[in-house]
Amino acid sequence: MGNELSIIQGWLSEARTAFNACATHLDELDDAIGDGDHGSNMSRGFEAASTMDYATFNTAAKALKQIGMTLLGTIGGASGSLYGTFFLTMASHWPSQVNAPRFAALLRAARDAVQATGRAEVGDKTMVDPLDAAVKAMEAAGDDAHLLDSLRAGVDAAQAARDATRDMVAKRGRAALLGEKSVGHIDPGAESMTLVLELSLRHLSDLG
Numbered sequence: 506m507g508n509e510l511s512i513i514q515g516w517l518s519e520a521r522t523a524f525n526a527c528a529t530h531l532d533e534l535d536d537a538i539g540d541g542d543h544g545s546n547m548s549r550g551f552e553a554a555s556t557m558d559y560a561t562f563n564t565a566a567k568a569l570k571q572i573g574m575t576l577l578g579t580i581g582g583a584s585g586s587l588y589g590t591f592f593l594t595m596a597s598h599w600p601s602q603v604n605a606p607r608f609a610a611l612l613r614a615a616r617d618a619v620q621a622t623g624r625a626e627v628g629d630k631t632m633v634d635p636l637d638a639a640v641k642a643m644e645a646a647g648d649d650a651h652l653l654d655s656l657r658a659g660v661d662a663a664q665a666a667r668d669a670t671r672d673m674v675a676k677r678g679r680a681a682l683l684g685e686k687s688v689g690h691i692d693p694g695a696e697s698m699t700l701v702l703e704l705s706l707r708h709l710s711d712l713g
């Protein structure tokens with residue numbers, strides 16, 4: 506679809522602004538159960554990704570692939586390879602025409618790839634929790650759902666799953682070193698993944 510590329514471009518531009526604005530908040534979340542750099546990592550990654558030259562791409566998939574490669578090389582930390590994998594999988598599975606069931610299938614593939622890379626299960630208090638919740642809610646919305654309604658259901662579920670990480674014991678990543686002491690804090694990666702999905706709701710719903 507012709508306007509997909511400009512939608513990805515708009516998405517990326519807003520992601521840059523949003524991650525810049527919440528870098529301190531994400532660093533603080535990571536400070537409580539990690540090493541305090543998740544917001545700086547994400548903000549650096551999206552700053553680098555947004556310098557991409559869109560004149561060199563002619564498809565959304567190519568732009569997503571370049572976003573993935575750039576995030577992989579610039580976010581750093583555990584989340585760098587996971588977000589890189591997330592976007593590279595979105596690129597390789599991008600359908601010829603996006604609709605609700607195809608976008609749910611795309612997110613499922615991205616979730617599977619993130620889980621294959623990081624080995625986190627649902628409930629381990631990571632970015633996988635909101636991602637998995639979004640996939641399941643979008644699939645439950647059904648094949649006939651409008652993309653906007655499906656995405657909205659996905660985002661609602663992701664927000665609830667993010668909030669639920671507060672009461673969980675971390676089992677993966679740096680926070681796992683704290684064991685029971687990780688309880689009482691929202692996982693920073695769950696917060697950032699929810700923001701990625703919220704931005705998708707705002708921009709991709711234009712597709713259909």
Ligand code: ADP
Nearest residue numbers: 543582583584623625631632677678693694695
């Ligand atoms: P680091 O922990 O190396 O400093 P970041 O602070 O950028 O990396 O990212 C931390 C976030 O990455 C965590 O909040 C968690 O959501 C996510 N994360 C870490 N390890 C894993 C993993 N194995 N699987 C899924 N997500 C993970």
Ligand code: MG
Nearest residue numbers: 539540542543
């Ligand atoms: Mg960190």
